[in-house]
Amino acid sequence: MRTDVIYNGDCIQGLKRLPDNSIDLVVTSPPYNQNLSTQDTSKKPYKDNMDDKEYVNFIKELFREIFRVLKDDGSFFYNYKSDTKNNLINSAHFHLFNVIQDFKMAGEIIWNYAGNFDSNRTRFPIDYEMIFHLVKQNKFKFSDRNRKLTSVWNINHVMYGTHEKSTCENHPCPYPLKLIRKIVEHTTNENDIVLDPFMGSGTTAKACYELNRRFIGFELDTEYCEIALKRLKQKVIKGFFGTQANSTSSSFNKDLTENSEEFPQILHLAELR
Numbered sequence: 001m002r003t004d005v006i007y008n009g010d011c012i013q014g015l016k017r018l019p020d021n022s023i024d025l026v027v028t029s030p031p032y033n034q035n036l037s038t039q040d041t042s043k044k045p046y047k048d049n050m051d052d053k054e055y056v057n058f059i060k061e062l063f064r065e066i067f068r069v070l071k072d073d074g075s076f077f078y079n080y081k082s083d084t085k086n087n088l089i090n091s092a093h094f095h096l097f098n099v100i101q102d103f104k105m106a107g108e109i110i111w112n113y114a115g116n117f118d119s120n121r122t123r124f125p126i127d128y129e130m131i132f133h134l135v136k137q138n139k140f141k142f143s144d145r146n147r148k149l150t151s152v153w154n155i156n157h158v159m160y161g162t163h164e165k166s167t168c169e170n171h172p173c174p175y176p177l178k179l180i181r182k183i184v185e186h187t188t189n190e191n192d193i194v195l196d197p198f199m200g201s202g203t204t205a206k207a208c209y210e211l212n213r214r215f216i217g218f219e220l221d222t223e224y225c226e227i228a229l230k231r232l233k234q235k236v237i238k239g240f241f242g243t244q245a246n247s248t249s250s251s252f253n254k255d256l257t258e259n260s261e262e263f264p265q266i267l268h269l270a271e272l273r
């Protein structure tokens with residue numbers, strides 16, 4: 001199985017080609033199907049407004065495939081955000097209950113970030129997301145040598161005007177790198193394999209590169225693959241030469257054709273055999 005690669009394609013199709021019991025950690029944040037008003041989703045290669053049943057079936061299939069590819073002592077960190085729908089709460093916990101199937105719950109993290117604006121003011125605004133720690137059995141890899149972390153993590157979203165935001169360009173919802181680093185550090189060892197089925201701007205890959213873990217990702221949107229590639233290249237070149245890389249989006253296509261054996265790799269899903 002090839003690692004340190006992001007496949008530009010659908011994650012369900014991609015997951016189906018991965019072997020059983022091959023992945024140490026899955027960490028991901030799916031599209032929330034909340035038809036984000038902040039972006040024009042009509043131009044995106046996926047629907048963010050499926051009907052509820054279609055969405056639940058999609059996530060259930062995702063969970064079944066993740067259960068199959070995850071090693072028995074592996075972990076699956078699933079990030080989901082409660083939202084309002086028809087003036088009621090569409091709770092992350094209710095959502096999990098609908099899709100969890102054979103997974104067991106090892107823990108839950110409250111990712112708390114400062115400030116959220118709810119112009120309606122019909123309830124206290126939600127300013128956290130859930131990260132569910134799911135496992136296949138009650139023995140799973142976990143190390144917490146510093147014993148400092150509890151289950152509420154205060155980490156801001158990637159803010160406009162920061163260097164981190166500028167590297168993610170116009171991806172609407174990149175993970176903060178710090179958040180992923182914590183999860184990867186505590187639940188894997190060096191060279192373990194980490195999968196992110198919704199790789200977006202490549203944050204999980206970047207964390208893995210920094211922590212010397214191997215990664216596999218899927219991302220449907222070619223533009224986001226380009227962003228991920230640029231972020232990784234900056235990291236790699238910075239690592240080798242201690243300087244910031246200059247890369248352009250055309251480097252993406254060049255890489256696909258000319259340098260596909262080099263790290264990092266972005267490949268079409270058809271190349272996953």
Ligand SMILES: C[S@@+](CC[C@H](N)C(=O)[O-])C[C@H]1O[C@@H](n2cnc3c(N)ncnc32)[C@H](O)[C@@H]1O
Pocket residue numbers: 009010011012028029030031032046171173174175176197198199200201202203204218219220221224
């Ligand atoms: C919530 S974002 C993930 C952001 C990511 N954690 C980051 O740090 O940038 C979800 C991503 O899933 C991608 N996506 C949606 N449906 C997909 C699918 N079926 N297969 C692969 N990627 C998909 C979207 O293009 C989007 O980039």
